[in-house]
Amino acid sequence: MTEDLPLTPVLLYLDDVSVSFDGFKAINGLSLAIEAGEMRAIIGPNGAGKTTMMDIITGKTRPDSGDVLFEGDMDLTQHDETEIAQAGIGRKFQKPTVFEDQTVRENIELALAGERSVFASLFYQESEADKARINALLDTVRLTHRASELAADLSHGQKQWLEIGMLLAQDPKLLLVDEPVAGMTDAETIETAKLLREIAKTRSVIVVEHDMGFIRDLDVKVTVLAEGSVLAEGSLDHVSAHPDVIESYLGR
Numbered sequence: 001m002t003e004d005l006p007l008t009p010v011l012l013y014l015d016d017v018s019v020s021f022d023g024f025k026a027i028n029g030l031s032l033a034i035e036a037g038e039m040r041a042i043i044g045p046n047g048a049g050k051t052t053m054m055d056i057i058t059g060k061t062r063p064d065s066g067d068v069l070f071e072g073d074m075d076l077t078q079h080d081e082t083e084i085a086q087a088g089i090g091r092k093f094q095k096p097t098v099f100e101d102q103t104v105r106e107n108i109e110l111a112l113a114g115e116r117s118v119f120a121s122l123f124y125q126e127s128e129a130d131k132a133r134i135n136a137l138l139d140t141v142r143l144t145h146r147a148s149e150l151a152a153d154l155s156h157g158q159k160q161w162l163e164i165g166m167l168l169a170q171d172p173k174l175l176l177v178d179e180p181v182a183g184m185t186d187a188e189t190i191e192t193a194k195l196l197r198e199i200a201k202t203r204s205v206i207v208v209e210h211d212m213g214f215i216r217d218l219d220v221k222v223t224v225l226a227e228g229s230v231l232a233e234g235s236l237d238h239v240s241a242h243p244d245v246i247e248s249y250l251g252r
């Protein structure tokens with residue numbers, strides 16, 4: 001009797017993806033599968049291709065070859081950045097980009113309003129459901145107590161959280177987060193690991209980071225990139241013990 005194979009719903013699938021810049025292969029036969037509801041940490045030395053991989057997923061960079069499939073059959077290489085965002089892929093860049101001269105709450109409100117036209121926004125009355133949603137988002141990103149203050153007055157870490165809240169307002173199925181804890185205090189870094197673990201209960205998350213203490217706190221599967229492809233994959237302890245990983249980090 002043959003056993004049924006377990007069905008693992010893959011949300012994002014990169015298959016043998018390559019891209020060159022002026023003859024240099026920044027991504028070289030990269031294959032990766034992210035499951036629905038999975039958080040994955042991506043690490044790798046400088047120049048490994050982490051940012052380029054995110055650029056390919058979000059449609060900013062077109063690969064020369066390979067497939068990038070979202071939800072089974074959406075070929076992301078055939079769509080532009082706006083369409084990919086609308087399909088449910090949100091991206092948090094390294095630097096926080098919030099509206100500094102608006103309050104924390106207004107930032108979330110603006111993100112929630114999304115594509116409502118400026119004209120429609122002028123006459124829009126926030127429903128009770130909207131209010132509840134905004135309050136829940138403020139709570140998630142630990143900013144309820146700062147809601148009526150200007151975003152400019154937040155700490156660097158809190159601005160990062162606010163931007164994560166703004167992305168969550170769009171309810172992405174997959175959230176890409178680029179070096180979220182760079183420049184954060186130790187306490188903010190610890191809280192960010194908790195925050196991302198909460199977020200990952202309801203969506204997939206890909207986190208690129210260099211901070212190994214933070215990666216350990218995330219406690220998720222780690223993919224090590226080097227020279228544009230996957231060098232090792234597994235628990236942080238597993239990949240840290242891998243001779244190729246040690247060599248690629250410490251150099252020859």
Ligand SMILES: Nc1ncnc2c1ncn2[C@@H]1O[C@H](COP(=O)(O)OP(=O)(O)OP(=O)(O)O)[C@@H](O)[C@H]1O
Binds near residue numbers: 025053
């Ligand atoms: N638009 C581009 N034109 C030319 N070369 C590029 C371009 N984008 C990336 N590269 C090169 O591709 C390689 C991979 O870069 P990438 O930024 O993806 O690495 P990374 O893993 O994100 O590095 P870091 O950890 O330093 O952010 C690097 O050698 C980089 O110089």
